Amino acid sequence: MENESGGEVFSKSVRAGKRTYFFDVKSTKGNDLYLTVTESKKVLNNGRETFQKHKIFLYKEDFEKFKEGFEEALAKIEELRGGVSVEDSSFSRVDFEDL
Template sequence: MGARGELFTTQIVLENRSYFFNVKENRTGDVFLQIVESKNKNGEAFDRHQIAVFAEDMQKYLQGFESALSFIQKHEKEKQKLDAQKKQAKKAVYRSKAKEADSLKETPAQSGAPEVKRTGRIHIVSKRK
Protein backbone atom coordinates (compact mmCIF):
# COMPACT_ATOMS: atom_id res chain seq x y z
CA MET A 1 0.00 0.00 0.00
CA GLY A 2 1.30 3.46 -0.92
CA ALA A 3 1.44 6.66 1.05
CA ARG A 4 -1.84 7.74 2.66
CA GLY A 5 -3.52 4.46 1.79
CA GLU A 6 -3.27 4.86 -2.00
CA LEU A 7 -3.72 1.65 -3.96
CA PHE A 8 -3.87 3.17 -7.45
CA THR A 9 -3.56 6.69 -8.92
CA THR A 10 -4.00 8.15 -12.38
CA GLN A 11 -3.95 11.77 -13.53
CA ILE A 12 -5.57 13.70 -16.38
CA VAL A 13 -4.01 17.08 -17.23
CA LEU A 14 -6.01 19.72 -19.12
CA GLU A 15 -5.15 23.38 -19.87
CA ASN A 16 -5.70 24.88 -16.43
CA ARG A 17 -6.98 21.88 -14.46
CA SER A 18 -5.78 18.49 -13.37
CA TYR A 19 -7.92 15.56 -12.29
CA PHE A 20 -6.64 12.80 -10.04
CA PHE A 21 -8.41 9.47 -9.67
CA ASN A 22 -7.10 7.81 -6.52
CA VAL A 23 -8.21 4.41 -5.26
CA LYS A 24 -7.55 4.38 -1.53
CA GLU A 25 -8.11 2.25 1.51
CA ASN A 26 -8.94 3.82 4.88
CA ARG A 27 -7.87 2.59 8.34
CA THR A 28 -10.86 0.27 8.66
CA GLY A 29 -10.13 -1.43 5.29
CA ASP A 30 -12.87 0.29 3.27
CA VAL A 31 -11.86 0.88 -0.36
CA PHE A 32 -13.03 4.11 -2.04
CA LEU A 33 -12.42 6.27 -5.08
CA GLN A 34 -11.21 9.79 -4.42
CA ILE A 35 -11.67 12.24 -7.34
CA VAL A 36 -9.63 15.44 -6.95
CA GLU A 37 -9.86 18.51 -9.18
CA SER A 38 -6.92 20.89 -8.91
CA LYS A 39 -7.29 24.25 -10.68
CA ASN A 40 -4.53 26.81 -11.13
CA LYS A 41 -5.52 30.24 -9.75
CA ASN A 42 -3.54 32.98 -11.53
CA GLY A 43 -0.28 31.08 -11.17
CA GLU A 44 -0.20 31.77 -7.43
CA ALA A 45 -2.07 28.91 -5.80
CA PHE A 46 -4.27 25.94 -6.58
CA ASP A 47 -8.00 25.65 -5.89
CA ARG A 48 -8.62 22.05 -4.92
CA HIS A 49 -11.89 20.10 -4.60
CA GLN A 50 -12.42 16.42 -3.94
CA ILE A 51 -15.16 13.83 -3.59
CA ALA A 52 -15.04 10.29 -2.28
CA VAL A 53 -17.16 7.40 -3.58
CA PHE A 54 -17.09 4.18 -1.57
CA ALA A 55 -16.92 0.78 -3.27
CA GLU A 56 -20.45 -0.26 -2.25
CA ASP A 57 -21.88 2.93 -3.83
CA MET A 58 -19.78 2.79 -7.01
CA GLN A 59 -22.43 1.09 -9.23
CA LYS A 60 -25.07 3.69 -8.35
CA TYR A 61 -22.52 6.46 -8.88
CA LEU A 62 -21.60 5.09 -12.31
CA GLN A 63 -25.28 4.76 -13.31
CA GLY A 64 -25.83 8.41 -12.45
CA PHE A 65 -22.66 9.42 -14.25
CA GLU A 66 -23.61 7.44 -17.38
CA SER A 67 -27.14 8.90 -17.47
CA ALA A 68 -25.70 12.43 -17.16
CA LEU A 69 -23.19 11.66 -19.93
CA SER A 70 -25.89 10.31 -22.27
CA PHE A 71 -27.99 13.43 -21.62
CA ILE A 72 -25.04 15.67 -22.51
CA GLN A 73 -24.36 13.71 -25.71
CA LYS A 74 -28.04 13.85 -26.71
CA HIS A 75 -28.17 17.58 -25.97
CA GLU A 76 -25.04 18.20 -28.09
CA LYS A 77 -26.54 16.29 -31.04
CA GLU A 78 -29.75 18.31 -30.81
CA LYS A 79 -27.76 21.53 -30.59
CA GLN A 80 -25.75 20.62 -33.69
CA LYS A 81 -28.96 19.77 -35.54
CA LEU A 82 -30.54 23.12 -34.58
CA ASP A 83 -27.40 24.99 -35.61
CA ALA A 84 -27.46 23.26 -39.00
CA GLN A 85 -31.15 24.12 -39.45
CA LYS A 86 -30.50 27.78 -38.56
CA LYS A 87 -27.64 27.88 -41.04
CA GLN A 88 -29.85 26.41 -43.79
CA ALA A 89 -32.64 28.88 -42.99
CA LYS A 90 -30.19 31.78 -43.14
CA LYS A 91 -28.91 30.58 -46.52
CA ALA A 92 -32.48 30.23 -47.81
CA VAL A 93 -33.34 33.79 -46.75
CA TYR A 94 -30.17 35.11 -48.40
CA ARG A 95 -30.93 33.22 -51.63
CA SER A 96 -34.53 34.45 -51.74
CA LYS A 97 -33.41 38.06 -51.20
CA ALA A 98 -30.81 37.69 -53.95
CA LYS A 99 -33.41 36.29 -56.36
CA GLU A 100 -35.82 39.08 -55.45
CA ALA A 101 -33.15 41.71 -56.06
CA ASP A 102 -32.29 40.14 -59.43
CA SER A 103 -35.91 40.16 -60.51
CA LEU A 104 -36.32 43.83 -59.57
CA LYS A 105 -33.35 45.00 -61.63
CA GLU A 106 -34.35 46.64 -64.90
CA THR A 107 -32.42 45.90 -68.03
CA PRO A 108 -31.65 48.82 -70.34
CA ALA A 109 -34.06 47.40 -72.91
CA GLN A 110 -36.89 47.41 -70.32
CA SER A 111 -36.21 50.98 -69.19
CA GLY A 112 -35.98 52.41 -72.71
CA ALA A 113 -32.45 53.72 -72.16
CA PRO A 114 -29.71 52.95 -74.65
CA GLU A 115 -27.49 50.08 -73.68
CA VAL A 116 -24.07 51.11 -72.35
CA LYS A 117 -21.05 49.03 -73.13
CA ARG A 118 -18.81 48.60 -70.09
CA THR A 119 -15.13 48.27 -70.96
CA GLY A 120 -13.59 48.95 -67.58
CA ARG A 121 -11.96 52.18 -68.81
CA ILE A 122 -12.96 55.57 -67.48
CA HIS A 123 -14.22 57.98 -70.13
CA ILE A 124 -14.85 61.58 -69.12
CA VAL A 125 -17.26 63.59 -71.22
CA SER A 126 -17.47 67.33 -70.89
CA LYS A 127 -20.92 68.81 -70.43
CA ARG A 128 -19.94 72.16 -72.00
CA LYS A 129 -21.27 73.09 -75.42
Template sequence: MKRNNRDDSVFSRKIRAGNRRTYFIDVRPTRGRDYYITLTESTRKLNGERIERQRIFLYREDFNRFLEGLQDCINHVKEELLPDYDFEKFDRRQEEWEANREGYENKGFPSK
Protein backbone atom coordinates in the same frame (compact mmCIF):
# COMPACT_ATOMS: atom_id res chain seq x y z
CA MET B 1 4.92 14.85 10.28
CA LYS B 2 2.04 15.51 7.92
CA ARG B 3 1.34 12.71 5.45
CA ASN B 4 0.76 13.44 1.80
CA ASN B 5 -2.57 11.84 0.85
CA ARG B 6 -1.32 11.27 -2.72
CA ASP B 7 1.12 8.69 -1.29
CA ASP B 8 -1.76 6.58 0.06
CA SER B 9 -3.06 5.67 -3.41
CA VAL B 10 -2.88 2.05 -4.53
CA PHE B 11 -4.00 3.01 -8.04
CA SER B 12 -4.24 6.40 -9.72
CA ARG B 13 -5.21 8.12 -12.96
CA LYS B 14 -4.35 11.69 -13.91
CA ILE B 15 -6.51 13.47 -16.47
CA ARG B 16 -5.37 16.81 -17.86
CA ALA B 17 -8.21 19.15 -18.76
CA GLY B 18 -6.82 22.27 -20.36
CA ASN B 19 -4.05 24.50 -19.09
CA ARG B 20 -5.31 25.05 -15.58
CA ARG B 21 -7.37 21.99 -14.64
CA THR B 22 -6.28 18.46 -13.79
CA TYR B 23 -8.41 15.63 -12.46
CA PHE B 24 -7.07 12.84 -10.28
CA ILE B 25 -8.90 9.58 -9.68
CA ASP B 26 -7.29 7.62 -6.84
CA VAL B 27 -8.06 4.29 -5.19
CA ARG B 28 -7.15 4.45 -1.51
CA PRO B 29 -7.20 1.90 1.29
CA THR B 30 -9.10 2.31 4.54
CA ARG B 31 -7.84 1.15 7.90
CA GLY B 32 -10.35 -1.71 7.75
CA ARG B 33 -8.82 -3.27 4.62
CA ASP B 34 -11.43 -1.77 2.34
CA TYR B 35 -11.06 0.72 -0.50
CA TYR B 36 -12.63 3.98 -1.61
CA ILE B 37 -12.12 6.34 -4.53
CA THR B 38 -11.29 10.02 -4.42
CA LEU B 39 -12.12 12.28 -7.35
CA THR B 40 -10.07 15.47 -7.19
CA GLU B 41 -10.24 18.54 -9.39
CA SER B 42 -7.10 20.63 -9.12
CA THR B 43 -7.31 24.14 -10.58
CA ARG B 44 -4.40 26.53 -10.92
CA LYS B 45 -5.56 30.10 -10.35
CA LEU B 46 -4.73 32.92 -12.75
CA ASN B 47 -1.67 34.10 -10.85
CA GLY B 48 -0.29 30.54 -11.02
CA GLU B 49 0.79 30.63 -7.39
CA ARG B 50 -2.32 29.11 -5.84
CA ILE B 51 -3.92 25.75 -6.53
CA GLU B 52 -7.49 25.11 -5.48
CA ARG B 53 -8.69 21.55 -4.94
CA GLN B 54 -12.17 20.10 -4.80
CA ARG B 55 -12.55 16.52 -3.67
CA ILE B 56 -15.28 13.87 -3.67
CA PHE B 57 -15.01 10.65 -1.66
CA LEU B 58 -16.76 7.66 -3.19
CA TYR B 59 -17.28 4.53 -1.11
CA ARG B 60 -17.75 1.00 -2.46
CA GLU B 61 -21.45 0.79 -1.61
CA ASP B 62 -22.00 3.76 -3.93
CA PHE B 63 -19.77 2.73 -6.87
CA ASN B 64 -22.49 1.22 -9.07
CA ARG B 65 -25.10 3.94 -8.43
CA PHE B 66 -22.54 6.69 -8.96
CA LEU B 67 -21.27 5.15 -12.20
CA GLU B 68 -24.83 4.66 -13.48
CA GLY B 69 -25.80 8.25 -12.61
CA LEU B 70 -22.66 9.69 -14.17
CA GLN B 71 -23.12 7.64 -17.34
CA ASP B 72 -26.79 8.70 -17.55
CA CYS B 73 -25.81 12.37 -17.31
CA ILE B 74 -23.01 12.05 -19.87
CA ASN B 75 -25.30 10.20 -22.29
CA HIS B 76 -28.03 12.83 -21.85
CA VAL B 77 -25.63 15.65 -22.72
CA LYS B 78 -24.10 13.78 -25.67
CA GLU B 79 -27.33 12.40 -27.13
CA GLU B 80 -30.03 14.93 -26.19
CA LEU B 81 -28.41 18.30 -25.52
CA LEU B 82 -25.36 18.33 -27.82
CA PRO B 83 -25.86 15.53 -30.37
CA ASP B 84 -23.86 17.32 -33.11
CA TYR B 85 -20.89 18.22 -30.93
CA ASP B 86 -17.56 16.45 -31.63
CA PHE B 87 -16.54 15.19 -28.18
CA GLU B 88 -13.64 13.22 -29.69
CA LYS B 89 -11.80 16.42 -30.57
CA PHE B 90 -10.68 16.61 -26.95
CA ASP B 91 -9.14 13.14 -27.22
CA ARG B 92 -7.23 14.26 -30.31
CA ARG B 93 -6.14 17.43 -28.55
CA GLN B 94 -4.85 15.38 -25.58
CA GLU B 95 -2.92 13.06 -27.91
CA GLU B 96 -1.34 16.07 -29.64
CA TRP B 97 -0.42 17.62 -26.30
CA GLU B 98 1.20 14.39 -25.10
CA ALA B 99 3.13 13.97 -28.38
CA ASN B 100 4.40 17.56 -28.17
CA ARG B 101 5.40 17.07 -24.56
CA GLU B 102 7.28 13.85 -25.37
CA GLY B 103 9.13 15.62 -28.18
CA TYR B 104 10.01 18.46 -25.83
CA GLU B 105 11.36 16.06 -23.20
CA ASN B 106 13.28 14.00 -25.77
CA LYS B 107 15.18 17.12 -26.85
CA GLY B 108 16.78 17.30 -23.41
CA PHE B 109 14.41 19.78 -21.84
CA PRO B 110 13.01 18.92 -18.41
CA SER B 111 9.38 17.93 -18.19
CA LYS B 112 7.02 20.66 -17.10
Protein backbone atom coordinates in the same frame (compact mmCIF):
# COMPACT_ATOMS: atom_id res chain seq x y z
CA MET C 1 -4.55 -6.93 -1.16
CA GLU C 2 -1.21 -6.59 0.58
CA ASN C 3 -1.69 -3.08 1.89
CA GLU C 4 -2.48 -3.97 5.54
CA SER C 5 -2.22 -0.44 6.94
CA GLY C 6 -4.44 1.20 4.33
CA GLY C 7 -3.32 3.79 1.84
CA GLU C 8 -3.03 4.48 -1.86
CA VAL C 9 -3.60 1.55 -4.21
CA PHE C 10 -3.80 3.31 -7.60
CA SER C 11 -3.53 6.86 -8.89
CA LYS C 12 -4.32 8.40 -12.27
CA SER C 13 -4.03 12.06 -13.18
CA VAL C 14 -5.78 13.66 -16.15
CA ARG C 15 -4.69 17.08 -17.38
CA ALA C 16 -7.46 19.14 -18.93
CA GLY C 17 -6.48 22.71 -19.75
CA LYS C 18 -6.05 24.70 -16.54
CA ARG C 19 -7.41 21.82 -14.48
CA THR C 20 -5.97 18.50 -13.43
CA TYR C 21 -8.15 15.68 -12.17
CA PHE C 22 -6.78 13.02 -9.85
CA PHE C 23 -8.47 9.63 -9.48
CA ASP C 24 -7.03 7.90 -6.42
CA VAL C 25 -8.08 4.43 -5.31
CA LYS C 26 -7.29 3.97 -1.64
CA SER C 27 -7.87 1.32 0.97
CA THR C 28 -8.86 1.60 4.59
CA LYS C 29 -7.08 -0.27 7.37
CA GLY C 30 -9.78 -2.92 6.92
CA ASN C 31 -8.89 -3.16 3.19
CA ASP C 32 -12.15 -1.62 1.97
CA LEU C 33 -11.60 0.32 -1.25
CA TYR C 34 -12.78 3.86 -1.89
CA LEU C 35 -12.14 6.47 -4.58
CA THR C 36 -11.22 10.11 -4.24
CA VAL C 37 -11.69 12.44 -7.19
CA THR C 38 -9.81 15.71 -6.87
CA GLU C 39 -10.06 18.70 -9.18
CA SER C 40 -7.03 20.97 -9.00
CA LYS C 41 -7.21 24.33 -10.75
CA LYS C 42 -4.41 26.87 -11.06
CA VAL C 43 -5.55 30.34 -9.93
CA LEU C 44 -3.91 33.69 -9.23
CA ASN C 45 -4.22 34.84 -5.63
CA ASN C 46 -2.71 38.25 -4.83
CA GLY C 47 -0.39 37.90 -7.81
CA ARG C 48 0.78 34.42 -6.77
CA GLU C 49 -0.08 31.16 -8.50
CA THR C 50 -1.90 28.78 -6.19
CA PHE C 51 -4.01 25.69 -6.65
CA GLN C 52 -7.66 25.47 -5.73
CA LYS C 53 -8.64 21.89 -4.88
CA HIS C 54 -12.04 20.26 -4.63
CA LYS C 55 -12.34 16.65 -3.54
CA ILE C 56 -15.10 14.07 -3.36
CA PHE C 57 -14.93 10.70 -1.66
CA LEU C 58 -16.76 7.78 -3.22
CA TYR C 59 -17.25 4.69 -1.06
CA LYS C 60 -17.70 1.11 -2.29
CA GLU C 61 -21.40 0.99 -1.47
CA ASP C 62 -21.93 3.95 -3.82
CA PHE C 63 -19.79 2.84 -6.81
CA GLU C 64 -22.66 1.40 -8.87
CA LYS C 65 -25.11 4.29 -8.24
CA PHE C 66 -22.38 6.84 -9.01
CA LYS C 67 -21.48 5.01 -12.23
CA GLU C 68 -25.14 4.88 -13.30
CA GLY C 69 -25.63 8.60 -12.64
CA PHE C 70 -22.39 9.52 -14.38
CA GLU C 71 -23.21 7.43 -17.46
CA GLU C 72 -26.75 8.84 -17.59
CA ALA C 73 -25.39 12.40 -17.45
CA LEU C 74 -22.87 11.67 -20.24
CA ALA C 75 -25.60 10.07 -22.37
CA LYS C 76 -27.75 13.20 -21.91
CA ILE C 77 -24.83 15.40 -22.98
CA GLU C 78 -24.41 13.22 -26.08
CA GLU C 79 -28.14 13.50 -26.84
CA LEU C 80 -28.13 17.28 -26.40
CA ARG C 81 -25.07 17.64 -28.63
CA GLY C 82 -26.98 16.02 -31.47
CA GLY C 83 -25.52 12.55 -31.29
CA VAL C 84 -21.86 13.57 -31.02
CA SER C 85 -20.37 10.81 -28.92
CA VAL C 86 -18.83 11.86 -25.64
CA GLU C 87 -15.99 9.47 -26.51
CA ASP C 88 -15.41 11.51 -29.70
CA SER C 89 -15.07 14.71 -27.67
CA SER C 90 -12.47 15.87 -25.19
CA PHE C 91 -13.98 13.74 -22.38
CA SER C 92 -12.11 10.71 -21.08
CA ARG C 93 -13.86 7.44 -20.34
CA VAL C 94 -13.88 6.56 -16.65
CA ASP C 95 -14.52 2.91 -15.85
CA PHE C 96 -15.21 1.99 -12.24
CA GLU C 97 -15.43 -1.77 -12.98
CA ASP C 98 -11.82 -2.27 -11.85
CA LEU C 99 -12.54 -1.15 -8.28
